[in-house]
Amino acid sequence: MGVDRTGYSPRVQHKIVYAGASNVSYQAASQELAELADLRIGPKPVERLVRRIGRERIDQRDAAVVAHQRLPLMKQDAVANPRRSTPSTVMVSIDGGRIQIRSKPSKETQSEPAANHWRESKTAVLETYQSEVHPTDPDPHVPRCFHDLKRTTKMIRGLGHALPVGLDIDAEGPPPKTKTTETSETSETSETRNARSIRPGRPKRLVRSVLASRKCSEDFGPIVHQAAWARNFFGAKQKAFLGDGLPVNWTLQRRHFARFTPILDFVHALSYVFAAAFAGRSLSEGAAIYKRWIQAVWEGRVAAILPELEARSTALGTPPKESVESDPRRLVFEAWRYLRNNAERMRYDEYRRQGLPIMTSAVESAIKMINHRVKGSEKFWSEPGAEAILQLRADYLSETGVMDQFWSTRETQAGHARPYRRAS
Amino acid sequence: MNQDAAAVRKAFQVRLGQMARELGRELYPDGLPRGTKFSELEDLAGALGDEMARQFIETHVRGQAEDWPDDELGECPACGGPARKTPDQPRVLTTTRGDVAWKERVGNCPACRRFFFPSKPSHGR
Numbered sequence: 001m002g003v004d005r006t007g008y009s010p011r012v013q014h015k016i017v018y019a020g021a022s023n024v025s026y027q028a029a030s031q032e033l034a035e036l037a038d039l040r041i042g043p044k045p046v047e048r049l050v051r052r053i054g055r056e057r058i059d060q061r062d063a064a065v066v067a068h069q070r071l072p073l074m075k076q077d078a079v080a081n082p083r084r085s086t087p088s089t090v091m092v093s094i095d096g097g098r099i100q101i102r103s104k105p106s107k108e109t110q111s112e113p114a115a116n117h118w119r120e121s122k123t124a125v126l127e128t129y130q131s132e133v134h135p136t137d138p139d140p141h142v143p144r145c146f147h148d149l150k151r152t153t154k155m156i157r158g159l160g161h162a163l164p165v166g167l168d169i170d171a172e173g174p175p176p177k178t179k180t181t182e183t184s185e186t187s188e189t190s191e192t193r194n195a196r197s198i199r200p201g202r203p204k205r206l207v208r209s210v211l212a213s214r215k216c217s218e219d220f221g222p223i224v225h226q227a228a229w230a231r232n233f234f235g236a237k238q239k240a241f242l243g244d245g246l247p248v249n250w251t252l253q254r255r256h257f258a259r260f261t262p263i264l265d266f267v268h269a270l271s272y273v274f275a276a277a278f279a280g281r282s283l284s285e286g287a288a289i290y291k292r293w294i295q296a297v298w299e300g301r302v303a304a305i306l307p308e309l310e311a312r313s314t315a316l317g318t319p320p321k322e323s324v325e326s327d328p329r330r331l332v333f334e335a336w337r338y339l340r341n342n343a344e345r346m347r348y349d350e351y352r353r354q355g356l357p358i359m360t361s362a363v364e365s366a367i368k369m370i371n372h373r374v375k376g377s378e379k380f381w382s383e384p385g386a387e388a389i390l391q392l393r394a395d396y397l398s399e400t401g402v403m404d405q406f407w408s409t410r411e412t413q414a415g416h417a418r419p420y421r422r423a424s
Numbered sequence: 425m426n427q428d429a430a431a432v433r434k435a436f437q438v439r440l441g442q443m444a445r446e447l448g449r450e451l452y453p454d455g456l457p458r459g460t461k462f463s464e465l466e467d468l469a470g471a472l473g474d475e476m477a478r479q480f481i482e483t484h485v486r487g488q489a490e491d492w493p494d495d496e497l498g499e500c501p502a503c504g505g506p507a508r509k510t511p512d513q514p515r516v517l518t519t520t521r522g523d524v525a526w527k528e529r530v531g532n533c534p535a536c537r538r539f540f541f542p543s544k545p546s547h548g549r
Contacts (some may be wrong), residue, residue: 001485007516007517008517008518009518009519012518037520039518
C-alpha cells in the first residue's frame, strides 16, 4: 500500500517535508503544520523526516550522476531522451552561497573565531527560454534603471562590491544630466518609457530547476552536468552558461558545458565599471564617465574602454598591497583587470541578438530563497543536515515536478519486507 | 486502486448529500441555532468529514490486513528460508484525517531468528 515504517501516511509525509524544507526553521514548520493542516508534529520529528527524505534524494541524485558518468563520452553531452521535447534556448548559471556548519571541536578549531563556521554552498539554476534570434541587437540602449545612480549604488552594495570612499549619491543630489541622457529622454514618450519596462528581445523564461549542495566545485560540476543532460539541454539550439567573474565558474563551463556560450553577468561587470568611473572623481564627472562606459559595455564594446581604464590606472598609480578595498587605485586597477580577463564573455550585443539572457538574476534569486531557509547567524548545520536541506530546498524551488515524481516512486517502492527486530 | 477521487466524489454526491442532511437533522433537530458562528459550523463539518474519512481508511486497511493469508508470509529476507506466523503486531499510522490503527501480520524465520513484515503480495497490490 506504499506505507513505510515512519508512522506517517504518504500524504502526511509530503506535508511534513514540504513544511520542514520551506519554513525558516523546524519549529516554524511544526507550528505551520498545526495551523494549516491540523497535524500535531513536533520540530524534532519534522527534522528527522526531512533528513531522511533529503538523504534519499541525495542518494538518487548521486546514483544518477554515477550512471551518467558511465555513459560513453559522446552520449554524456547528447540528448538524453529524444522522445521528450528539446528546449530551443537554455541557460545554466552557477553561484555560491554561505551556510554555517557546526564543526567538531578540535585543537585547531577551538582557537578560531565563530566567523569560521561559515562555509560555501553551491547553487545552480537551469532554465529554459522562449526566445528568438534577431538580425541586429534588439535593445542597443542600456536600460534606464542603470542610469539611476541611487538605485545602482544600492544594487552594487547588495552585491558586496566596494565603492569609492566618500561616494554619497544621496548627499550630493541628482547629478547633472549629460548630453546623451537629455537626448534620449526628450525622444522618449511616456508610452515608450512604459514599454521599456519589458526589455525588447528579452527571452521569456519557461521552466526552472534548481540544484544546491555543499559539494566542492569539482564534485558539483558533474551534478549540474547530469541535471542539464537529463533535461535535454545539450540538444538546445541556443545554450548559455552564466556566471560572475570567478575563474572556477569558467573552469566548470569549459569542463562540463564547453558547447555553451560563456557569458559574464552584466551586473557584475557594471559594478566594476561603476566603482572605477567614480574612483577619485567628483559625482558629476564620475556620472558622465560611468554612463559612457556602461553604454559601451552594454553594446559589447568593452575593448573601447580598456585603454581608458588602463591609462587611468597608470595615472593613479599601482595600488599598494595593503590598500583598502575602496582605495581608488585599487578600484580602477581591479576593474581594468576584471574587464580585460572577461572581455571575451562580454559580447552583450551579440548575446541579445541571439536571444540569450545576460544576467545571473535567476541564480541570485534562487540563492536568496535558499538562504531564507538555511542562512542566519543563529543557524548552525551539521554536514549531513546541511546537504539534506539544501537538496530539498532546491527540489521544492524547481518547477520540474521532481518531488511529485519522487513521492510517487517512493510510494510504489515502499512496503518491501524489512526486519524490524531481532529475537533476543 | 486507480479510482479518480474527483470522479468518485461526483458519483457519490447525492448519497453524501443525504448523509449530510441526516447528520444535520440529528445534530440540530430544530435547525441551526441563531448566533452560530460560521467558523463553528465549519469546524464541526470538518471534524465529521475527517472522522468519516479516517474510518473509511481504517476499515479498508484493517480488512486487507486481516484477509492476508497465513500461508503467504513469504520468505525470510535474510536467508530466504520459509517463515512461520507469529502474533500480529499493532500498527498506528498518522494520516491527514487522524490516526488509523490495525494489526499487521508478522513473519518469523526460525533459522536466523528474525522477525519481519511480509511484503508479497503487498497490501493493495
